[in-house]
Amino acid sequence: MTRSVTVLAPSPTLRVLVEPTTDGRVEIHLHPGGQGVWVARMAARLHARVRLCLPLGGEAGTAMEALLTEEGLEPRVVRTVGATAAAVLDHRGHEGETDAEQAERVAESSSRLTRHEVDDLCTTVVTSALDSEVLLLTGPDRDEVLPADVFRRLAADARGQGTTVVADLSGAALEHALAGGVDLLKVAHDELPGVEDGDGEAEAEDVPELLRRARRLRERGAGTVLVTRAAQPPLVVTASGAHRLDVPSFTAVQFRGAGDSMSGAAAACLANGADELSAVRTAAAAGAVNVTRQGYGTGHAEAVEAVARRVEVHRLD
DSSP states (O other): OOOEEEEEOSOOEEEEEEEEOTTSOEEEEEEEESHHHHHHHHHHHTTOEEEEEEEEOHHHHHHHHHHHHHTTOEEEEEEOSSOOEEEEEEOTTOTTOOOGGGSEEEEEOOOOOOHHHHHHHHHHHHHHHHTOSEEEEEOOSSGGGSOTHHHHHHHHHHHHTTOEEEEEOOHHHHHHHHHHOEEEEEEEGGGOOOSSTTOOOOOTTOHHHHHHHHHHHHHTTEEEEEEEETTEEEEEEETTEEEEEEOOOOOOSOOTTHHHHHHHHHHHHHHTTOOHHHHHHHHHHHHHHHTTSSSTTOOOHHHHHHHHTTOEEEEOO
């Protein structure tokens, strides 16, 4: 039986990509985007039923809902007065650049939520999470989109009803989610909070410092902490100790979105009954597959599962 993952996607963006063709023509593509969409896409590709809770409004929102449904996701939509954010990215003149974010941003709009829309989004997330094995929390693209305390309440309420909580957050949203309790936290090395006031950004190569910070996050409310380190092997700290995940190396097309793929993969695995180390092994594989593709969260399940069998878990303590 397919198990369910509820994903909070507070900042969806409709992406309009202008792409040059090899014969001099132009193609225009519409893609649903934003962190929550990308993690949801990866979870769905790894055999989870995904309920995507997100605010949508205006023409961009109408288009996004149709595109998400076409992908096989289940949008749980909160209708907004304002229009959904949209971005027009022009790749003409950037033919050699495979990362869509490096295109010229011709135009971009933003979105905000009213107090009532925030309430409706929280209700939608909690309602969906009650019938899901996993709640996956992703953050807003700007702090003012969603009050940080929302993440504490959602984490606490979901866990209180027996739903596993996975979080891919940073900053104030991360701090509040920890107060509510998180079963698995994915965080980038350069977004790990310091243990003491005044601690600067940790270096990717400084494994002892990264582990120190990850253990502190466990003390503050995270069950398992998965630390991504750009091109370096990810680290994971569980109740049983610290580990390094050695992942097969592939030629990278672009690095953006690897962490999102990891979060979506971990959530799907946990929903389908995997233990923590198995889930993070598959997550590491999903990140490795993502960098070989231009699309975010688009790795095929067969590829991810094949790479996961080659991920080696090394005990560090």
